[in-house]
Amino acid sequence: MEKEMLRLAQLQTVGEMAAGIGHEVRNPMTTVRGFLQLMSQNTELTKYQAYFDTMLEELDRANSIISEFLSLAKNKMVNLHNLNLNDIITQLYPLLLADAMVSDKYILLELGEIPNLLLDDKEMRQLIINLVRNGLEAMEGGQSLEISTRLEAEEVILSIKDQGKGIDKSYWGKLGTPFFTTKDKGTGLGLAICYSIARRHNASIRVDSSNRGTTFEVCFKMELLEGILEFQY
Ligand code: ADP
Protein backbone atom coordinates (compact mmCIF):
# COMPACT_ATOMS: atom_id res chain seq x y z
CA MET A 1 0.00 0.00 0.00
CA GLU A 2 2.74 2.41 1.02
CA LYS A 3 4.81 1.37 -1.95
CA GLU A 4 1.94 2.07 -4.30
CA MET A 5 1.47 5.54 -2.84
CA LEU A 6 5.14 6.29 -3.25
CA ARG A 7 4.98 5.16 -6.87
CA LEU A 8 2.02 7.44 -7.51
CA ALA A 9 3.82 10.36 -5.91
CA GLN A 10 6.86 9.73 -8.09
CA LEU A 11 4.71 9.46 -11.16
CA GLN A 12 3.18 12.79 -10.35
CA THR A 13 6.61 14.41 -10.06
CA VAL A 14 7.76 12.87 -13.33
CA GLY A 15 4.53 14.06 -14.91
CA GLU A 16 5.02 17.57 -13.58
CA MET A 17 8.63 17.65 -14.77
CA ALA A 18 7.65 16.41 -18.20
CA ALA A 19 4.91 19.01 -18.39
CA GLY A 20 7.42 21.71 -17.46
CA ILE A 21 9.86 20.54 -20.12
CA GLY A 22 7.03 20.42 -22.65
CA HIS A 23 6.29 24.07 -21.99
CA GLU A 24 9.95 25.07 -22.18
CA VAL A 25 10.59 23.19 -25.41
CA ARG A 26 7.67 24.91 -27.02
CA ASN A 27 9.13 28.41 -26.84
CA PRO A 28 12.26 27.72 -28.92
CA MET A 29 10.10 25.71 -31.32
CA THR A 30 7.89 28.74 -31.87
CA THR A 31 10.97 30.79 -32.74
CA VAL A 32 12.24 28.17 -35.18
CA ARG A 33 8.81 27.93 -36.77
CA GLY A 34 8.62 31.67 -37.23
CA PHE A 35 11.97 31.89 -39.03
CA LEU A 36 11.21 28.84 -41.16
CA GLN A 37 7.95 30.41 -42.22
CA LEU A 38 9.78 33.60 -43.10
CA MET A 39 12.41 31.73 -45.14
CA SER A 40 9.76 29.69 -46.93
CA GLN A 41 8.29 32.93 -48.26
CA ASN A 42 11.62 34.09 -49.67
CA THR A 43 11.42 33.88 -53.49
CA GLU A 44 15.16 33.09 -53.76
CA LEU A 45 14.57 29.90 -51.79
CA THR A 46 11.63 28.49 -53.73
CA LYS A 47 13.62 25.42 -54.76
CA TYR A 48 13.61 24.39 -51.10
CA GLN A 49 9.82 24.78 -50.77
CA ALA A 50 9.21 21.04 -50.33
CA TYR A 51 11.79 20.94 -47.51
CA PHE A 52 10.21 23.92 -45.80
CA ASP A 53 6.77 22.34 -46.04
CA THR A 54 8.03 19.12 -44.47
CA MET A 55 9.88 20.98 -41.72
CA LEU A 56 6.81 23.05 -40.86
CA GLU A 57 4.57 19.98 -40.89
CA GLU A 58 6.90 18.04 -38.64
CA LEU A 59 7.23 20.97 -36.24
CA ASP A 60 3.46 21.17 -36.05
CA ARG A 61 3.30 17.45 -35.42
CA ALA A 62 5.84 17.73 -32.59
CA ASN A 63 3.84 20.62 -31.19
CA SER A 64 0.60 18.68 -31.20
CA ILE A 65 2.30 15.72 -29.49
CA ILE A 66 3.41 18.12 -26.75
CA SER A 67 -0.12 19.55 -26.50
CA GLU A 68 -1.61 16.07 -26.14
CA PHE A 69 1.00 15.11 -23.61
CA LEU A 70 0.47 18.28 -21.60
CA SER A 71 -3.24 17.75 -21.42
CA LEU A 72 -2.54 14.31 -19.97
CA ALA A 73 0.28 15.25 -17.61
CA LYS A 74 -1.38 18.28 -16.11
CA ASN A 75 -3.11 17.71 -12.86
CA LYS A 76 -6.18 19.43 -14.13
CA MET A 77 -9.14 20.84 -12.31
CA VAL A 78 -12.42 20.27 -14.06
CA ASN A 79 -14.60 23.26 -14.68
CA LEU A 80 -18.05 21.75 -14.33
CA HIS A 81 -21.20 23.39 -15.63
CA ASN A 82 -24.76 22.26 -16.02
CA LEU A 83 -24.71 21.37 -19.73
CA ASN A 84 -26.40 19.13 -22.25
CA LEU A 85 -24.17 16.74 -24.17
CA ASN A 86 -26.44 17.09 -27.20
CA ASP A 87 -25.65 20.81 -27.43
CA ILE A 88 -21.92 20.17 -27.26
CA ILE A 89 -22.19 17.52 -30.01
CA THR A 90 -24.35 19.74 -32.23
CA GLN A 91 -21.87 22.60 -31.93
CA LEU A 92 -18.95 20.35 -32.73
CA TYR A 93 -20.69 18.56 -35.61
CA PRO A 94 -19.73 20.86 -38.55
CA LEU A 95 -16.06 20.58 -37.60
CA LEU A 96 -16.16 16.80 -37.24
CA LEU A 97 -18.10 16.38 -40.46
CA ALA A 98 -15.65 18.53 -42.40
CA ASP A 99 -12.85 16.37 -41.04
CA ALA A 100 -14.67 13.20 -42.13
CA MET A 101 -15.57 14.42 -45.61
CA VAL A 102 -11.92 15.08 -46.47
CA SER A 103 -11.49 11.31 -46.73
CA ASP A 104 -14.97 10.62 -48.13
CA LYS A 105 -16.45 9.45 -44.81
CA TYR A 106 -19.67 10.54 -43.15
CA ILE A 107 -20.94 11.17 -39.62
CA LEU A 108 -24.53 10.59 -38.52
CA LEU A 109 -26.10 12.02 -35.37
CA GLU A 110 -28.75 10.20 -33.37
CA LEU A 111 -29.36 12.35 -30.32
CA GLY A 112 -31.90 11.12 -27.80
CA GLU A 113 -33.60 13.07 -25.09
CA ILE A 114 -31.15 13.32 -22.20
CA PRO A 115 -30.95 15.45 -19.06
CA ASN A 116 -28.22 17.99 -18.41
CA LEU A 117 -25.07 16.82 -16.69
CA LEU A 118 -22.24 18.53 -14.87
CA LEU A 119 -19.64 18.72 -17.58
CA ASP A 120 -16.45 20.49 -18.49
CA ASP A 121 -17.22 21.83 -21.96
CA LYS A 122 -13.63 21.85 -23.23
CA GLU A 123 -12.92 18.38 -21.94
CA MET A 124 -16.10 16.97 -23.47
CA ARG A 125 -15.14 18.42 -26.84
CA GLN A 126 -11.70 16.85 -26.51
CA LEU A 127 -13.19 13.47 -25.57
CA ILE A 128 -15.57 13.47 -28.52
CA ILE A 129 -12.92 14.66 -30.99
CA ASN A 130 -10.46 11.99 -29.88
CA LEU A 131 -12.99 9.15 -30.13
CA VAL A 132 -14.38 10.35 -33.45
CA ARG A 133 -10.88 10.76 -34.95
CA ASN A 134 -9.98 7.21 -33.96
CA GLY A 135 -13.20 5.93 -35.51
CA LEU A 136 -12.59 7.84 -38.74
CA GLU A 137 -8.98 6.67 -38.89
CA ALA A 138 -10.13 3.04 -38.63
CA MET A 139 -12.61 3.36 -41.51
CA GLU A 140 -12.35 3.25 -45.30
CA GLY A 141 -13.77 5.90 -47.59
CA GLY A 142 -17.52 5.55 -48.13
CA GLN A 143 -18.17 4.33 -44.57
CA SER A 144 -19.89 6.26 -41.83
CA LEU A 145 -19.66 6.78 -38.11
CA GLU A 146 -22.54 7.39 -35.74
CA ILE A 147 -22.55 9.61 -32.67
CA SER A 148 -25.54 8.96 -30.46
CA THR A 149 -26.80 9.77 -26.99
CA ARG A 150 -29.41 7.98 -24.92
CA LEU A 151 -30.71 7.59 -21.42
CA GLU A 152 -30.37 4.11 -19.96
CA ALA A 153 -31.07 3.06 -16.38
CA GLU A 154 -29.96 6.25 -14.61
CA GLU A 155 -27.03 6.68 -16.97
CA VAL A 156 -26.51 9.02 -19.88
CA ILE A 157 -24.67 7.16 -22.62
CA LEU A 158 -22.59 8.78 -25.31
CA SER A 159 -21.89 6.27 -28.04
CA ILE A 160 -19.44 6.55 -30.91
CA LYS A 161 -19.81 3.73 -33.35
CA ASP A 162 -17.63 3.23 -36.40
CA GLN A 163 -17.64 0.74 -39.27
CA GLY A 164 -13.88 0.42 -39.17
CA LYS A 165 -11.55 -2.53 -39.05
CA GLY A 166 -11.99 -3.14 -35.33
CA ILE A 167 -9.52 -3.61 -32.49
CA ASP A 168 -7.75 -6.92 -32.12
CA LYS A 169 -8.75 -8.65 -28.85
CA SER A 170 -5.10 -8.89 -27.81
CA TYR A 171 -4.96 -5.09 -27.68
CA TRP A 172 -8.05 -4.53 -25.56
CA GLY A 173 -6.11 -4.53 -22.28
CA LYS A 174 -3.73 -1.88 -23.61
CA LEU A 175 -6.33 0.68 -24.64
CA GLY A 176 -5.86 3.89 -22.71
CA THR A 177 -2.25 3.12 -21.78
CA PRO A 178 -0.22 6.22 -22.68
CA PHE A 179 1.83 5.78 -25.85
CA PHE A 180 0.08 2.57 -26.96
CA THR A 181 -0.47 2.98 -30.68
CA THR A 182 -0.69 0.74 -33.74
CA LYS A 183 -0.39 3.69 -36.14
CA ASP A 184 2.76 4.84 -37.91
CA LYS A 185 2.24 8.42 -36.89
CA GLY A 186 0.10 7.84 -33.82
CA THR A 187 0.92 9.29 -30.41
CA GLY A 188 -1.01 6.76 -28.38
CA LEU A 189 -2.25 9.58 -26.17
CA GLY A 190 -5.78 10.08 -27.52
CA LEU A 191 -7.47 7.32 -25.54
CA ALA A 192 -5.37 7.94 -22.42
CA ILE A 193 -6.72 11.50 -22.48
CA CYS A 194 -10.28 10.18 -22.93
CA TYR A 195 -9.93 7.90 -19.93
CA SER A 196 -8.58 10.67 -17.73
CA ILE A 197 -11.40 13.01 -18.82
CA ALA A 198 -13.95 10.26 -18.10
CA ARG A 199 -12.41 9.68 -14.68
CA ARG A 200 -12.71 13.35 -13.81
CA HIS A 201 -16.41 13.19 -14.75
CA ASN A 202 -17.10 10.00 -12.80
CA ALA A 203 -17.88 8.36 -16.11
CA SER A 204 -16.81 4.94 -17.32
CA ILE A 205 -15.84 3.88 -20.83
CA ARG A 206 -17.02 0.64 -22.45
CA VAL A 207 -15.58 -0.75 -25.66
CA ASP A 208 -17.04 -3.29 -28.01
CA SER A 209 -15.26 -4.24 -31.18
CA SER A 210 -15.34 -6.77 -33.99
CA ASN A 211 -14.01 -6.79 -37.54
CA ARG A 212 -17.19 -4.94 -38.53
CA GLY A 213 -16.47 -1.94 -36.36
CA THR A 214 -15.93 -0.54 -32.91
CA THR A 215 -18.22 1.16 -30.44
CA PHE A 216 -16.95 3.31 -27.60
CA GLU A 217 -19.54 4.16 -24.96
CA VAL A 218 -18.99 6.77 -22.30
CA CYS A 219 -21.41 6.25 -19.41
CA PHE A 220 -22.21 9.17 -17.13
CA LYS A 221 -23.80 8.37 -13.80
CA MET A 222 -26.63 10.83 -13.26
CA GLU A 223 -27.01 10.10 -9.57
CA LEU A 224 -23.46 11.07 -8.72
CA LEU A 225 -23.56 14.21 -10.80
CA GLU A 226 -26.80 15.37 -9.27
CA GLY A 227 -25.24 14.70 -5.87
CA ILE A 228 -22.41 17.09 -6.67
CA LEU A 229 -24.89 19.67 -7.89
CA GLU A 230 -26.77 19.57 -4.60
CA PHE A 231 -23.52 19.78 -2.73
CA GLN A 232 -22.51 22.92 -4.60
CA TYR A 233 -25.59 24.97 -3.85
P1 ADP B 1 -3.45 6.95 -31.65
O1 ADP B 1 -4.76 7.27 -32.31
O2 ADP B 1 -2.48 8.10 -31.68
O3 ADP B 1 -2.85 5.66 -32.13
P2 ADP B 1 -5.11 6.47 -29.35
O4 ADP B 1 -4.82 6.46 -27.90
O5 ADP B 1 -6.16 7.40 -29.82
O6 ADP B 1 -3.74 6.74 -30.08
O7 ADP B 1 -5.51 5.00 -29.78
C1 ADP B 1 -4.64 3.92 -29.43
C2 ADP B 1 -4.85 2.73 -30.35
O8 ADP B 1 -6.12 2.13 -30.11
C3 ADP B 1 -4.85 3.04 -31.83
O9 ADP B 1 -3.54 3.10 -32.36
C4 ADP B 1 -5.67 1.89 -32.42
O10 ADP B 1 -4.87 0.74 -32.58
C5 ADP B 1 -6.66 1.59 -31.31
N1 ADP B 1 -7.98 2.21 -31.55
C6 ADP B 1 -8.55 3.20 -30.85
N2 ADP B 1 -9.78 3.49 -31.31
C7 ADP B 1 -9.99 2.66 -32.34
C8 ADP B 1 -11.09 2.45 -33.26
N3 ADP B 1 -12.20 3.18 -33.18
N4 ADP B 1 -10.96 1.49 -34.20
C9 ADP B 1 -9.84 0.74 -34.28
N5 ADP B 1 -8.77 0.88 -33.46
C10 ADP B 1 -8.84 1.83 -32.51
Ligand code: MG
Ligand atom coordinates in the same frame (compact mmCIF):
# COMPACT_ATOMS: atom_id res chain seq x y z
MG1 MG C 1 -6.14 8.67 -31.61
